[in-house]
Amino acid sequence: MKHAAMKHIVLAISLALGSGCAVAADLGAAAMTAGSQREVIEQAAEIIQARYVDPAAGRKLAAEIRREAKAEAFKRDSEPAAFAQALTMELRKLSGDGHFRINYSADLVPPPDAQAADQYEEDDDSWAGPAVNYGFESVRRIDDNIGYLDLRVFAPTRTAADMMQSAMTLLAQSKVLIIDLRNNGGGESDMGLLLAAYLLDKSVEMSATYDRPSNRLTRATTPGWVPGRRFGGTKPVFVLISHKTFSAAEAFAYDLQAMKRVTVVGETSGGGAHPYERRRLTDHFLIKLPEMRSINPLTGTDWQGVGVKPDVPTPPDQAYDKALELAHAALAKHAKPDEKPAR
Known part of the structure; x- marks a missing residue:
């Protein structure tokens, strides 16, 4: 009977703790008042004014x-996640900058820590x-030894450099390469630099980054050495x-197009050249704030x-299909007299 009683006590404590967690989560997700919305917006306004590129x-x-906060323009979006989305869309509409984003977190967002540079990553x-x-x-x-890479995101090199090495080593023997970025919304620039290095024969300068808050320009170059095999700097x-x-x-497409290393096929891309930092606004809200701009060394x-x-x-x-057609044309143009590309 003691064990049964103890089980009931443990169960009661577990339920109580679970209820407490639920209450805490509910408090974080409670409907926002006009005042709490104004607090988030005011913090966003201050940091945008101070740090936007x-x-x-x-x-x-x-x-x-x-002005919109004073007019309670977001009153209908009282649920925190919906408010974050509505404010995100408004910032993008007003600025034309697709890198803006307001994030809601059910967990408390800790105050900034001067020792933790990537605290909010x-x-x-x-x-x-x-x-x-x-x-x-x-x-x-693909047929005729045409290589194809469909890359949906630029993951950090610290987690996926080996994946890039494997992919490009497999593709290095191809006579032509098609890189499909139609569904790639971006990611880490270091992976873009690594991929570019496989398509070049030496280190090359890519777009620099100007940081408005620090007034610093940081130059970027492709690695001079890459693991695995290079595709090289001459094949289409x-x-x-x-x-x-x-x-x-x-950035990858723009920089390599500027140096005439690649042929870009498709429709005009989204237009986001302002790298961002994540900044704390309040206990439950963060902002992805575009603080930097890209500057290509060739186009300026x-x-x-x-x-x-x-x-x-x-x-x-x-x-x-268009790229495949162009690839076959490139192969035919450079084929030796006794070679005929298969179709």
């Missing part, structure tokens, strides 16, 4: 969302981990893009708001 646009944006596995094969959707050889490469192609994926500018323009404009659903 375009100072004039930042001041204007801050003033506009303060997302878990890599949540967006570029094993569940999506680190972005490597397909790696294969076709990069497929669409309006979904964004951020780091655009970037693709913000205008997107990467394809060399061969093609509807996205036809871009693969």
